[in-house]
Amino acid sequence: MKARKKPAVVGVTQWFKNGDHPCDDVTRCGMTPNGKEWEGRVVRYFNRPEVSGATKCQHCGLPMRKHGWIDTLEGGHIVCPGDWIITGLKGEHYPCKDSIFKKTYDLVEPERS
Numbered sequence: 001m002k003a004r005k006k007p008a009v010v011g012v013t014q015w016f017k018n019g020d021h022p023c024d025d026v027t028r029c030g031m032t033p034n035g036k037e038w039e040g041r042v043v044r045y046f047n048r049p050e051v052s053g054a055t056k057c058q059h060c061g062l063p064m065r066k067h068g069w070i071d072t073l074e075g076g077h078i079v080c081p082g083d084w085i086i087t088g089l090k091g092e093h094y095p096c097k098d099s100i101f102k103k104t105y106d107l108v109e110p111e112r113s
Contacts (some may be wrong), residue, residue: 014085014098015079015104019092042070043068043072046078053065054093058078062080063079070094071093072092072093072094073094074094080097082098083098084105
């Protein structure tokens with residue numbers, strides 16, 4: 001058997017750094033007094049005590065300090081710079097690698113009222 005995925009329009013944001021997602025309301029976490037760093041509500045800083053920020057990512061090769069972390073329905077996931085954050089039909093968020101995104105999704109123009 002085979003099945004075709006039903007077309008559905010979902011929200012997407014390409015992520016490169018903390019604060020890129022529109023739902024990351026830039027709530028400051030006391031990182032710096034000048035407000036240049038903040039913790040996002042959707043994509044947070046990658047912060048694992050057992051992984052150094054200088055460690056190279058196995059997916060993209062960039063240092064882990066440049067990465068984010070997102071909680072999904074299946075658990076937490078690393079977000080690499082350039083990944084797309086998809087907002088599903090129930091408001092859930094999950095990351096998608098750019099190469100997979102380009103094979104799976106077409107960007108659409110927003111509907112006009």
